[in-house]
Amino acid sequence: MSDTANASSTETPAGGPPGALEAVIGLEIHVQLATRTKMFCGCELSFGEPPNTRTCPVCLGLPGSLPVANARAVHFGLMIGLALGSELAPRSIFHRKNYFYPDLPKGYQISQYDEPLCLGGSLGEVRIHRVHLEEDAAKLIHVGASGRIHGSDASIVDFNRGGTPLAEIVTEPDLRTPEQASEWLRLLRTTLRQLGVSDVNMEEGSLRCDANISLRPAGASELGVKTELKNMNSFRFIERGIRAEIARQEKLILGGGTVVQETLHFDPGSGAITSLRSKEEAHDYRYFPEPDLLPVRIEQAMIDAASADMTELPAARAERLRVEVGLSAESARLLAFRGELGDYFEAALAATADPAAPAQVLANWVTGELVSRLGEGEDPASSRVRPEAISALVGLVAEKHVSVGAGRQVLDRLVADGGDPEAIVAAEGLAAMDGGDELAGIVAAALEANADAATRVREGNPKAVGPIVGYVMRETKGRADGTEVSRLIHEQLGI
Amino acid sequence: MIARDEVLHVARLARLALSDEEIEPMARELSAVLDHIAKIGELDLDEVAPTSHVVEVTGALRPDEPRPCLPREVALAQAPATSDDGFLVPSPQA
Numbered sequence: 289m290s291d292t293a294n295a296s297s298t299e300t301p302a303g304g305p306p307g308a309l310e311a312v313i314g315l316e317i318h319v320q321l322a323t324r325t326k327m328f329c330g331c332e333l334s335f336g337e338p339p340n341t342r343t344c345p346v347c348l349g350l351p352g353s354l355p356v357a358n359a360r361a362v363h364f365g366l367m368i369g370l371a372l373g374s375e376l377a378p379r380s381i382f383h384r385k386n387y388f389y390p391d392l393p394k395g396y397q398i399s400q401y402d403e404p405l406c407l408g409g410s411l412g413e414v415r416i417h418r419v420h421l422e423e424d425a426a427k428l429i430h431v432g433a434s435g436r437i438h439g440s441d442a443s444i445v446d447f448n449r450g451g452t453p454l455a456e457i458v459t460e461p462d463l464r465t466p467e468q469a470s471e472w473l474r475l476l477r478t479t480l481r482q483l484g485v486s487d488v489n490m491e492e493g494s495l496r497c498d499a500n501i502s503l504r505p506a507g508a509s510e511l512g513v514k515t516e517l518k519n520m521n522s523f524r525f526i527e528r529g530i531r532a533e534i535a536r537q538e539k540l541i542l543g544g545g546t547v548v549q550e551t552l553h554f555d556p557g558s559g560a561i562t563s564l565r566s567k568e569e570a571h572d573y574r575y576f577p578e579p580d581l582l583p584v585r586i587e588q589a590m591i592d593a594a595s596a597d598m599t600e601l602p603a604a605r606a607e608r609l610r611v612e613v614g615l616s617a618e619s620a621r622l623l624a625f626r627g628e629l630g631d632y633f634e635a636a637l638a639a640t641a642d643p644a645a646p647a648q649v650l651a652n653w654v655t656g657e658l659v660s661r662l663g664e665g666e667d668p669a670s671s672r673v674r675p676e677a678i679s680a681l682v683g684l685v686a687e688k689h690v691s692v693g694a695g696r697q698v699l700d701r702l703v704a705d706g707g708d709p710e711a712i713v714a715a716e717g718l719a720a721m722d723g724g725d726e727l728a729g730i731v732a733a734a735l736e737a738n739a740d741a742a743t744r745v746r747e748g749n750p751k752a753v754g755p756i757v758g759y760v761m762r763e764t765k766g767r768a769d770g771t772e773v774s775r776l777i778h779e780q781l782g783i
Numbered sequence: 784m785i786a787r788d789e790v791l792h793v794a795r796l797a798r799l800a801l802s803d804e805e806i807e808p809m810a811r812e813l814s815a816v817l818d819h820i821a822k823i824g825e826l827d828l829d830e831v832a833p834t835s836h837v838v839e840v841t842g843a844l845r846p847d848e849p850r851p852c853l854p855r856e857v858a859l860a861q862a863p864a865t866s867d868d869g870f871l872v873p874s875p876q877a
Contacts, residue, residue, distance in 0.1 A: 357845065
């Protein structure tokens, strides 16, 4: 029952020629809420405590115990609903979702079904279908034969995680490409982090994403048969997993086959996609209203409290950075949607009372030069470059105390060792050369060494200046100001 | 009467192992329950909202305050099989 596909075999069909297939993608995101206690009992949430030390009769599913919903989890759910522009249901109820698995002690998960906490809404260009509350399952630790889920004979259940509050956010199928899906997920993650409702740490599982994927002829309005790709725990895996599943379905359809609705698992190591549960059991959950929990009635005071706890969200921040700080729309979006970059930029902006460079120049250094020197997705706040250091460096460049090229060298040093830009400039002799005799002499030498190029420049070919400038920059270790070098070349060539 | 296959499907979902002799009586008993529900279904209930809960109480939420957990040895005491620190179960996919 397992289909396999190679992740690298085919590219996505989206945006292809007429007659091509188009992917339709919807996401289901599970977010562990940052409450102190579990969804339906007073056990504290676990952060690496020894297994089974955060349990009680409720989260162990012992007979006679009764769940009571956590008010703060509801509060966080309402904040998410407000952030997504959802309709907050005046009354919602919990349902039992029935299935047997060792990570579920009661034989059912308490979730919400047809009367969820929040309905509708949107984030960016993607519409939200619903947001509901539920409890997390326990953690299975696989032991025995291979130590992995397949082929091991025994598992140990750790109920510390069981009962952790989750918000499940379900989108409409508005995404079309793997890149768009991961980009949108970054925006959602930033939004949730800004709200303070979750740690949103994908590696530790506090934000998990499933994708529903189907293909259809490009431009068609009907949806094809979808598959559900489970639990991809990094942005990279989400892109690769979705890309691999699109390729698998495309191959199947173009080969005359049909897609079967099923739940799939993507193995990022091998690129293989395997079927997770047998079909007849996957969607037979026999939901019914949870008789042990009362309906949740949302009163105005609860909505007011949720509104009062809202912080500036990425979309609003992008607007403020554009209008009030004067950044380009592109920079504003980038800084707002990658909140850690925005925080860093704003700290750097605040570090200098009367900055020599416009905010846009500082933004370019942060989002361009600095980000390209850090690891993928690395938070600049955890790098060695302090915000006030990059602010000072950008000032030195703006005031032409340091050339752009030398400024990049200073930044290399800051990334490697930290420190103060002015001290690095002094220690490395990177201060800009003024347009004095020394630079004029180097330019003269450059013209002599590149006589052919000099002739062509004189004959009116401005592009030929490249090797001459390159020579000067090499000789001056990038300290020369480009504009000044250009002026001297033209002066010495008499043009 | 509901079909044998349906009985076996529901039994599978409930993790019940029915013997061959049990299947037919089970089909009869389940059918009796369904017939009873079908009888209720004859009523005109268009104007009646679905009743998920018989009482409507509000504010039944719990403050987010920790309460003591069970000591691990107590939590594990009644498990049929344990390892040092957890409940031991057959691997779900073995």
